[in-house]
Amino acid sequence: MLNDFGDWPVYLRREYNMKWIIGYICVALFGINLATAHVGSPAVVCDGLAGPYAVRVIVLPPPVIPGRAEINVRMLGQDVGPVKVTVLPVSALAGLAGAPPPDLAEPVSGEAGLYHGELWLMSSGSYSVHVTIAGSRGGGALVVPVVAAATRTLGMSVLLKAVLVVLGVILLISAATLLSLGLRQSLLPPGVETRGGVGTMAVVFLVLCASVYGGKRWWDAVDANYRHNEIYHASLLDGSLGRSDAHTVLHLAVGHDGTYGGEALSLIPDHGKLMHLFLIREPQLDVLAHLHPARSGPRSFDVILPELPEGHYRVYSDITYETGFAATLTTAIDLSRTSALVETKMAAPKIDPDDSWWKSTSETNAKEEDWLRFVGERRFKKGEDVNLVFKGTSASGQPVNLSTYMGMLGHAAVRRSDGSVFAHIHPVGTFSMAAEDFFNAQRARDLGLTPMVDHSHHHPAAATSEVSFPYVFPQSGNYRIWAQTKIGDRVVTGVADVSVD
Amino acid sequence: MPSKQTFRGSQRSRFIFLLLARANGLSGVIVSGRAGWRNASRRIMNSASLSFSPGSIHAKSTARSDSWVALALVIAATLVSIGLSWDISWHSTIGRDTFWTPAHLVIYIGGASAGLISGWIAIRTTYFTDAVARAGSVALWGGRAPFGIWVSIWGAVAMITSAPFDNWWHEAYGLDVKILSPPHVLLFFGVLGLRLGAGLMVLREQNRHPESRALGWLFCWMAGLIMSGTIGLFLVEIWPTRQHSSEFFALVSALIPFFLAATTRASKLKWGATIAAGSSMLFHASIMWILPIFPATPKLGPIYHPVTHMVASPFPLWTILPALAFDLLWQRRKNRDSWTADLILAGGAAIAFIVIFLPAQWEFSKFYLSSGSHNWFFAGDRIWSYRARPGSWWTSFFPNEAGWTMPSIIRCSIFATASAFFGFSSGKRMTQVQR
Numbered sequence: 001m002l003n004d005f006g007d008w009p010v011y012l013r014r015e016y017n018m019k020w021i022i023g024y025i026c027v028a029l030f031g032i033n034l035a036t037a038h039v040g041s042p043a044v045v046c047d048g049l050a051g052p053y054a055v056r057v058i059v060l061p062p063p064v065i066p067g068r069a070e071i072n073v074r075m076l077g078q079d080v081g082p083v084k085v086t087v088l089p090v091s092a093l094a095g096l097a098g099a100p101p102p103d104l105a106e107p108v109s110g111e112a113g114l115y116h117g118e119l120w121l122m123s124s125g126s127y128s129v130h131v132t133i134a135g136s137r138g139g140g141a142l143v144v145p146v147v148a149a150a151t152r153t154l155g156m157s158v159l160l161k162a163v164l165v166v167l168g169v170i171l172l173i174s175a176a177t178l179l180s181l182g183l184r185q186s187l188l189p190p191g192v193e194t195r196g197g198v199g200t201m202a203v204v205f206l207v208l209c210a211s212v213y214g215g216k217r218w219w220d221a222v223d224a225n226y227r228h229n230e231i232y233h234a235s236l237l238d239g240s241l242g243r244s245d246a247h248t249v250l251h252l253a254v255g256h257d258g259t260y261g262g263e264a265l266s267l268i269p270d271h272g273k274l275m276h277l278f279l280i281r282e283p284q285l286d287v288l289a290h291l292h293p294a295r296s297g298p299r300s301f302d303v304i305l306p307e308l309p310e311g312h313y314r315v316y317s318d319i320t321y322e323t324g325f326a327a328t329l330t331t332a333i334d335l336s337r338t339s340a341l342v343e344t345k346m347a348a349p350k351i352d353p354d355d356s357w358w359k360s361t362s363e364t365n366a367k368e369e370d371w372l373r374f375v376g377e378r379r380f381k382k383g384e385d386v387n388l389v390f391k392g393t394s395a396s397g398q399p400v401n402l403s404t405y406m407g408m409l410g411h412a413a414v415r416r417s418d419g420s421v422f423a424h425i426h427p428v429g430t431f432s433m434a435a436e437d438f439f440n441a442q443r444a445r446d447l448g449l450t451p452m453v454d455h456s457h458h459h460p461a462a463a464t465s466e467v468s469f470p471y472v473f474p475q476s477g478n479y480r481i482w483a484q485t486k487i488g489d490r491v492v493t494g495v496a497d498v499s500v501d
Numbered sequence: 502m503p504s505k506q507t508f509r510g511s512q513r514s515r516f517i518f519l520l521l522a523r524a525n526g527l528s529g530v531i532v533s534g535r536a537g538w539r540n541a542s543r544r545i546m547n548s549a550s551l552s553f554s555p556g557s558i559h560a561k562s563t564a565r566s567d568s569w570v571a572l573a574l575v576i577a578a579t580l581v582s583i584g585l586s587w588d589i590s591w592h593s594t595i596g597r598d599t600f601w602t603p604a605h606l607v608i609y610i611g612g613a614s615a616g617l618i619s620g621w622i623a624i625r626t627t628y629f630t631d632a633v634a635r636a637g638s639v640a641l642w643g644g645r646a647p648f649g650i651w652v653s654i655w656g657a658v659a660m661i662t663s664a665p666f667d668n669w670w671h672e673a674y675g676l677d678v679k680i681l682s683p684p685h686v687l688l689f690f691g692v693l694g695l696r697l698g699a700g701l702m703v704l705r706e707q708n709r710h711p712e713s714r715a716l717g718w719l720f721c722w723m724a725g726l727i728m729s730g731t732i733g734l735f736l737v738e739i740w741p742t743r744q745h746s747s748e749f750f751a752l753v754s755a756l757i758p759f760f761l762a763a764t765t766r767a768s769k770l771k772w773g774a775t776i777a778a779g780s781s782m783l784f785h786a787s788i789m790w791i792l793p794i795f796p797a798t799p800k801l802g803p804i805y806h807p808v809t810h811m812v813a814s815p816f817p818l819w820t821i822l823p824a825l826a827f828d829l830l831w832q833r834r835k836n837r838d839s840w841t842a843d844l845i846l847a848g849g850a851a852i853a854f855i856v857i858f859l860p861a862q863w864e865f866s867k868f869y870l871s872s873g874s875h876n877w878f879f880a881g882d883r884i885w886s887y888r889a890r891p892g893s894w895w896t897s898f899f900p901n902e903a904g905w906t907m908p909s910i911i912r913c914s915i916f917a918t919a920s921a922f923f924g925f926s927s928g929k930r931m932t933q934v935q936r
Contacts, residue, residue: 066676094803154673167662186648191636
């Protein structure tokens with residue numbers, strides 16, 4: 001069985017390639033990780049129903065494991081009166097049987113309907129957070145998938161460094177003095193004074209310094225182990241291009257232990273697809289393709305690329321392991337001179353009917369992005385949960401109703417201009433739908449209920465022209481958002497540039 | 502040299518001395534009950550009438566008052582030890598670690614009281630006492646205090662330093678899951694400083710009053726605490742399932758003989774090492790008996806072992822057995838004071854340690870992993886944390902290299918001899934601690 005981490009620790013011990021080095025520098029410089037479930041976007045937002053209560057749950061996982069996650073539960077809609085909200089993190093490996101008693105989330109003063117709690121995530125891996133609400137309308141529960149993984153290296157502030165150095169020097173010198181002069185004096189009868197002993201003190205001081213140096217070496221070893229084995233690094237993804245049946249085929253291999261072969265990936269499908277792939281042309285961000293590669297080997301996938309303009313593309317691949325652990329693997333490809341690619345004998349994969357792509361300049365008169373327009377202010381604050389709303393509009397400017405695309409009213413990709421943040425989100429939240437299914441089934445099993453896959457909350461209750469995506473921007477900067485939905489049978493993509501303070 | 506006292510000064514000294522003498526009688530009551538009070542009072546009055554010279558009275562008065570300091574530091578160090586054992590149990594049972602857990606509070610109270618007492622004694626000795634008292638102290642950076650007080654202050658500063666370091670460590674590498682980490686080692690050295698400080702103060706008092714059995718017992722108590730506290734740092738390495746390994750053999754051979762040899766030599770009691778090891782075993786066994794009485798459940802997951810009561814540490818190592826041998830060896834030594842005599846003695850002690858302790862612990866650990874230890878007395882079924890997945894590894898030894906191999910025994914012999922030799926040498930120095 002695959003472990004929770006897509007075999008991430010092992011290859012790093014053997015292979016220090018450029019991807020890792022760039023990732024390492026980004027972590028060191030900006031405290032951000034290029035490779036988690038999403039990229040640099042740790043907050044989990046979930047809009048759903050806990051029995052009769054509509055709620056938004058926001059989980060901010062800790063940057064280091066074991067650690068404490070913050071959880072906010074916001075009651076949506078009408079005032080439902082006082083309710084009791086409990087929160088419980090459940091490890092995928094231990095289930096409810098291995099879960100501690102739930103904690104009460106406390107109401108936040110000054111914010112009606114908002115409840116706050118803490119989640120102790122003690123081991124790296126896949127978790128579900130069970131949010132239970134009881135009130136005058138009855139009770140209900142909502143399951144939110146959360147990935148617990150160390151994503152940060154922490155430097156020491158100048159002040160703390162100074163305090164520790166000063167105290168350390170005092171301790172060192174005083175220890176040397178006590179172990180030499182002090183000890184010597186203590187053995188003498190009262191009143192007898194000693195002179196000298198500075199040489200002994202110097203020797204003791206040097207020995208102590210050597211001990212401190214040994215301690216520092218130990219610390220370095222702990223730190224190196226943390227960086228290489230504890231911090232989460234998504235599996236390597238290798239992208240290569242080929243030609244098959246007159247198509248350009250992207251071949252993707254998922255790394256394992258420094259190679260691209262070995263044990264088969266154990267994945268669970270999300271909206272019926274094992275992999276959701278996003279290609280974004282850099283640095284213009286003017287082309288986006290949302291594709292669904294087909295499995296071609298134990299750890300490899302193939303997909304036919306549409307006719308995309310030449311250029312450098314960043315590749316984001318969303319997968320969910322069988323433990324409910326969602327990961328985004330990244331790589332880059334260069335789509336220049338694809339005609340010169342060598343034709344392979346392998347059969348081209350089938351084109352997935354749900355594949356879609358967008359170019360900023362449409363060949364038609366009306367720009368595609370005008371059909372799905374961003375609504376509202378384009379300035380946001382980092383760390384706040386917001387709704388990114390898009391509205392379907394006809395050529396005459398009239399609202400048009402939207403249809404579901406792969407079982408959801410919409411899919412959106414959010415990317416910071418520099419690529420340090422990427423998230424694939426949905427109207428119900430930022431989590432993996434496959435993980436949600438997995439954890440709902442696990443909860444049902446643990447409670448002795450019949451597992452049922454209920455996607456009713458993924459669809460709007462009535463026809464609507466608007467689609468809204470809940471999200472928390474993790475850092476300030478300029479972002480581009482691509483929202484995809486269907487108008488009629490056609491997939492349309494709306495684009496918006498927003499800034500975050 | 503002690504300065505000359507004025508007549509007025511000596512009168513004041515005698516008055517203070519009589520007051521303090523009563524206080525010392527109280528300490529006797531604490532240790533030995535009502536009879537102790539009468540005996541202590543009688544001893545003190547006798548000593549007062551026998552040594553009526555200004556200098557000696559004053560020296561006595563300072564010494565008597567410092568017995569209280571020694572007792573207070575021992576209590577503080579004991580509190581810290583209780584707090585640490587409780588904290589380990591807290592981590593294994595409840596799991597949630599905050600600044601204000603009861604176990605942490607006990608550690609803070611112990612550490613703070615030791616630090617405050619020591620700080621006050623340093624200030625008092627430096628500024629508010631006479632030349633005679635100062636002569637019985639150690640000078641450091643312009644200040645004066647008994648050596649144990651300085652060590653205790655150092656320990657308190659090290660503990661304080663470890664706090665922000667440990668806090669940063671949690672934020673950088675995660676909440677506590679390991680006992681051994683650099684900030685914990687600094688904390689350990691801080692606690693060791695407190696323990697050594699208390700031990701040195703007791704030594705000073707014991708050496709000044711060799712007739713006091715109470716001080717003799719207090720020293721043994723403290724020696725046992727220091728020994729078990731040091732061994733406790735290696736809780737994972739000495740876990741019952743590891744007690745057949747050569748690593749365990751090497752570790753205990755390097756540590757235990759030192760403490761036993763030093764204690765038997767420095768103690769004024771005939772069975773010093775035995776009392777130290779016995780009291781230490783009783784102390785930790787008491788904690789082991791008391792903690793599982795209290796119901797508690799984990800507040801963290803994943804829970805693989807749903808404990809219902811506070812988890813205990815394993816039954817203490819049988820250090821009392823080699824301690825008896827060390828005491829007997831010391832009692833039967835030839836009165837030759839040389840390093841060669843110490844080395845021969847250390848060799849004998851090492852053989853006794855290997856022949857007595859290692860087989861005894863080997864057999865005991867076999868028993869301990871069996872169902873025979875599943876009772877309140879041995880608590881063999883109460884030592885596993887909520888995080889431990891139940892399985893055959895609870896009742897079987899780690900597949901390490903076994904202890905009873907020739908290379909392992911040779912290594913143990915070398916370690917134990919060196920450890921005992923260093924212990925006997927240190928013990929000799931310890932008998933000389935006077936201030």
